[in-house]
Amino acid sequence: MTQMEAARAGRITDEMKVVAELEHVDIHHIQSAVAAGEVVILKNRNHTDVRPVGVGKGLRTKVNANIGTSTDCIDVEIEVEKARMAVKVGSDTIMDLSTGGDIEAIRKTIMKKVPIIVGTVPIYQTAIEAIDRKGALIHMMPEGLFSTLEKQAEEGVDFFTVHCGVTRSSIERLQKQGRIMDIVSRGGSFITTWMIANEQENPLYEHFDRLLEIAHAHDVTLSLGDGLRPGSLMDATDRAQVEELIILGELTKRAWEHGVQVMIEGPGHVPLDQIQTNIQMEKRLCCNAPFYVLGPVVTDVAAGYDHITAAIGGAVAAAAGADFLCYVTPGEHLKLPDLEDVRQGVIATRIAAHAGDIAKGYPSARDWDMEISRARKNLDWDNQIKLAIDPERARELRNNSHLKENDVCSMCGEYCAIKLVQESIRVKK
Amino acid sequence: MTQMEAARAGRITDEMKVVAELEHVDIHHIQSAVAAGEVVILKNRNHTDVRPVGVGKGLRTKVNANIGTSTDCIDVEIEVEKARMAVKVGSDTIMDLSTGGDIEAIRKTIMKKVPIIVGTVPIYQTAIEAIDRKGALIHMMPEGLFSTLEKQAEEGVDFFTVHCGVTRSSIERLQKQGRIMDIVSRGGSFITTWMIANEQENPLYEHFDRLLEIAHAHDVTLSLGDGLRPGSLMDATDRAQVEELIILGELTKRAWEHGVQVMIEGPGHVPLDQIQTNIQMEKRLCCNAPFYVLGPVVTDVAAGYDHITAAIGGAVAAAAGADFLCYVTPGEHLKLPDLEDVRQGVIATRIAAHAGDIAKGYPSARDWDMEISRARKNLDWDNQIKLAIDPERARELRNNSHLKENDVCSMCGEYCAIKLVQESIRVKK
Numbered sequence: 001m002t003q004m005e006a007a008r009a010g011r012i013t014d015e016m017k018v019v020a021e022l023e024h025v026d027i028h029h030i031q032s033a034v035a036a037g038e039v040v041i042l043k044n045r046n047h048t049d050v051r052p053v054g055v056g057k058g059l060r061t062k063v064n065a066n067i068g069t070s071t072d073c074i075d076v077e078i079e080v081e082k083a084r085m086a087v088k089v090g091s092d093t094i095m096d097l098s099t100g101g102d103i104e105a106i107r108k109t110i111m112k113k114v115p116i117i118v119g120t121v122p123i124y125q126t127a128i129e130a131i132d133r134k135g136a137l138i139h140m141m142p143e144g145l146f147s148t149l150e151k152q153a154e155e156g157v158d159f160f161t162v163h164c165g166v167t168r169s170s171i172e173r174l175q176k177q178g179r180i181m182d183i184v185s186r187g188g189s190f191i192t193t194w195m196i197a198n199e200q201e202n203p204l205y206e207h208f209d210r211l212l213e214i215a216h217a218h219d220v221t222l223s224l225g226d227g228l229r230p231g232s233l234m235d236a237t238d239r240a241q242v243e244e245l246i247i248l249g250e251l252t253k254r255a256w257e258h259g260v261q262v263m264i265e266g267p268g269h270v271p272l273d274q275i276q277t278n279i280q281m282e283k284r285l286c287c288n289a290p291f292y293v294l295g296p297v298v299t300d301v302a303a304g305y306d307h308i309t310a311a312i313g314g315a316v317a318a319a320a321g322a323d324f325l326c327y328v329t330p331g332e333h334l335k336l337p338d339l340e341d342v343r344q345g346v347i348a349t350r351i352a353a354h355a356g357d358i359a360k361g362y363p364s365a366r367d368w369d370m371e372i373s374r375a376r377k378n379l380d381w382d383n384q385i386k387l388a389i390d391p392e393r394a395r396e397l398r399n400n401s402h403l404k405e406n407d408v409c410s411m412c413g414e415y416c417a418i419k420l421v422q423e424s425i426r427v428k429k
Numbered sequence: 430m431t432q433m434e435a436a437r438a439g440r441i442t443d444e445m446k447v448v449a450e451l452e453h454v455d456i457h458h459i460q461s462a463v464a465a466g467e468v469v470i471l472k473n474r475n476h477t478d479v480r481p482v483g484v485g486k487g488l489r490t491k492v493n494a495n496i497g498t499s500t501d502c503i504d505v506e507i508e509v510e511k512a513r514m515a516v517k518v519g520s521d522t523i524m525d526l527s528t529g530g531d532i533e534a535i536r537k538t539i540m541k542k543v544p545i546i547v548g549t550v551p552i553y554q555t556a557i558e559a560i561d562r563k564g565a566l567i568h569m570m571p572e573g574l575f576s577t578l579e580k581q582a583e584e585g586v587d588f589f590t591v592h593c594g595v596t597r598s599s600i601e602r603l604q605k606q607g608r609i610m611d612i613v614s615r616g617g618s619f620i621t622t623w624m625i626a627n628e629q630e631n632p633l634y635e636h637f638d639r640l641l642e643i644a645h646a647h648d649v650t651l652s653l654g655d656g657l658r659p660g661s662l663m664d665a666t667d668r669a670q671v672e673e674l675i676i677l678g679e680l681t682k683r684a685w686e687h688g689v690q691v692m693i694e695g696p697g698h699v700p701l702d703q704i705q706t707n708i709q710m711e712k713r714l715c716c717n718a719p720f721y722v723l724g725p726v727v728t729d730v731a732a733g734y735d736h737i738t739a740a741i742g743g744a745v746a747a748a749a750g751a752d753f754l755c756y757v758t759p760g761e762h763l764k765l766p767d768l769e770d771v772r773q774g775v776i777a778t779r780i781a782a783h784a785g786d787i788a789k790g791y792p793s794a795r796d797w798d799m800e801i802s803r804a805r806k807n808l809d810w811d812n813q814i815k816l817a818i819d820p821e822r823a824r825e826l827r828n829n830s831h832l833k834e835n836d837v838c839s840m841c842g843e844y845c846a847i848k849l850v851q852e853s854i855r856v857k858k
Contacts, residue, residue: 070841070844071844099844100842137849180799180806181802181806182847183846183847183850184846184847185846186846188846189846189849190844192850193849193850193853231802232798232806233795233798233802234795234802271788272745272787272788273787273788298744298780298784298787298788299783299784299798301797301798301801301816302776302780302817302818302819303813303826304819304822304823305780308736308737308776309780309784311737311740312741312744312745312780312781312784315741315745316701316741316745319702330826331826332840333838334826334827334838335827335829335830335839335840347731347737348737351731351737351741352741354730358702358728359701359702360702366662366663368730369661369662369663369728369729369730370663372730373609373661373662373729374609376610376660376661376762377610377661388731388733389734390731390733393733394733394763397732397763397764398763400764401501401763401764401765409764410501410502410763410764410765411762411763411764411765412499412615413499413500413501414500415500415553415615415619417612417614417617417618418610418611418612418613418618420566420618420621421611421618421621422611423622424621424625
């Protein structure tokens with residue numbers, strides 16, 4: 001039984017218990033939300049020694065970090081380091097998006113060495129194997145794709161991004177409409193290229209039931225990818241994007257009928273004033289399936305600082321109901337993340353998630369701010385540092401600040417507002 | 430005549446022309462908005478060789494960078510470098526918040542060497558002179574404060590932060606209510622300390638007409654400071670804060686009666702879901718005077734990354750109608766900014782301002798995103814870099830990315846979605 005089937009059967013699984021405990025949420029909320037598809041529990045039943053992660057309604061907004069090799073940089077040890085960094089600074093999950101080297105071996109090494117929930121985009125492996133072995137992506141075989149999916153599910157991958165909503169009709173619609181950026185999703189571009197060259201329907205759509213069988217067998221959560229997500233503010237919330245979302249809503253229902261857990265992936269590049277609309281649309285069109293968004297970045301102009309453009313969009317998205325934020329690193333649109341990028345990306349995204357959780361009233365979110373504010377008021381630097389979202393970085397900055405007095409910060413120095421007011425009130429008493 | 434008086438008299442000044450041209454806005458909009466107090470033009474008439482900056486309704490959201498010495502770090506050259514960095518990366522104004530060394534000499538040097546609109550918090554100089562000369566802040570004399578204001582206005586300082594809304598009744602109200610963080614505004618804490626010790630009313634409130642005379646004589650814009658702004662999410666939008674805002678609204682009307690230009694300063698630490706309320710309150714209570722906000726940071730827990738917490742809040746504030754964003758640097762709550770902090774702070778705040786401008790429909794904001802998207806689509810890296818918000822940083826990241834192919838980025842490498850789709854469409858044609 002999948003978590004969803006167990007929940008529907010009235011069973012409370014160990015995974016549900018862990019999630020309920022970690023989130024300080026009633027176990028019956030978890031059970032009924034999993035049954036309804038409003039919460040997913042990410043954990044492949046073959047993935048051992050790893051803590052399940054709950055994503056969805058009433059739970060803390062989660063954060064994912066993407067890592068992985070490229071053809072320009074193939075070093076599994078670097079990727080293991082990045083995964084460890086992501087865990088260290090508080091990412092809830094990672095996705096291994098490797099496209100260079102022995103993709104299978106790299107993934108297995110990462111999963112063996114780093115105990116964290118892992119997602120993949122299986123078409124990467126199939127497409128790249130087709131390029132390596134047959135000279136071109138267009139020679140990829142649907143059979144190869146399903147065998148990759150099966151192997152990865154058996155290995156213990158916890159969630160799959162599958163671009164099932166890119167169909168012949170949605171590509172036609174996109175072409176008819178026109179766009180500034182066409183397709184920017186790599187998985188989406190792989191599928192589209194293959195579909196156009198072979199004049200065939202998307203196998204992930206056409207044989208969706210086969211995908212469901214694989215997911216069902218190992219309780220892999222399907223993360224229905226947005227292959228047509230906008231890659232420019234100009235393309236946001238257009239007919240191509242919304243058409244794909246409608247298809248994903250239909251597929252969600254089919255997955256639920258088979259007891260398969262589903263999340264929906266969302267954009268991408270979205271102006272600030274369209275974010276709430278995007279969240280509301282997903283919740284309506286996909287029957288409240290958890291929403292997993294990439295950013296969104298709220299401007300196209302800030303390459304080099306896209307962890308910030310994404311933190312703005314992610315915070316607003318989380319406040320409006322997004323459940324899971326994929327990080328964006330400073331180098332997005334320019335280069336693969338290095339270790340420091342991973343740190344910056346995860347922390348920026350955790351800030352966004354936490355700001356959203358405060359706004360959407362997640363029960364214990366405010367307690368953290370209350371505690372650190374008390375420490376700040378008391379000029380209790382040890383606790384301020386300990387409670388900071390990245391204690392190591394906070395300590396580093398404080399230590400570099402050449403203090404003359406120990407109870408204040410170097411920003412205000414002896415003219416510390418808090419200290420002044422405390423003293424003047426003390427004098428009056 | 431001040432800009433406001435000229436506008437009311439139907440005159441179009443050179444400053445209005447410059448602002449209209451820079452903003453691509455009709456000159457009559459500028460004139461009528463300045464007459465109504467909905468736009469201020471920052472420029473002291475004694476400050477020569479500097480371009481005026483318009484702030485308010487229908488204009489681009491502006492960005493300010495704070496610089497200045499502390500008692501722990503007194504080096505005017507470093508501050509000049511910071512001011513230059515702020516200008517280089519696109520700050521519209523700076524505030525010199527020096528509290529260490531010869532404050533007057535430092536300010537004059539910065540103003541001489543760096544041609545940009547400059548604001549100050551004059552009470553810093555008076556308070557610190559009182560501490561230096563008389564041993565304690567509480568020995569500060571109202572006369573000294575007004576003479577500082579007069580001198581700085583004559584020197585050419587373009588706008589003053591004056592905490593006129595901290596009154597005996599608002600302090601009493603604050604004490605009655607209680608707060609986690611009491612007062613975190615440094616100027617606010619100076620005034621409060623003095624008021625409590627001397628059992629007197631705030632001279633900036635009591636003798637507001639005198640302040641108006643000084644501002645009027647040189648067309649200094651008053652930035653009515655929020656001495657009681659919240660320093661913790663827990664204190665946001667509380668009675669003390671709103672009471673002060675009401676007082677600032679009353680003072681705005683009095684300033685306008687004297688033809689003096691006014692902005693209102695706003696918080697601070699505000700949960701994401703209270704930001705719009707804060708903007709709307711200011712616009713209503715202060716009759717649409719331009720709103721100048723510090724951040725707001727949307728969580729208290731991210732010391733070390735507060736440029737990001739502030740960018741989230743600033744973007745949402747700008748989208749809701751805030752007109753002017755004061756930067757927050759990564760080291761806020763920990764240390765004074767260094768050069769790299771200034772860069773990070775300005776860029777993060779410009780991102781927030783631009784995201785807000787797109788959302789609030791500032792006419793040309795989207796054009797920038799359109800242009801860079803077109804360059805991205807065309808794999809035109811020169812233009813992508815040139816159009817980036819920080820071209821130098823974008824080029825640095827791209828150059829560090831060890832590319833094998835020149836037309837793609839190292840993020841996707843040969844599996845570039847844009848390239849794949851372009852090629853597959855080309856093949857079909």
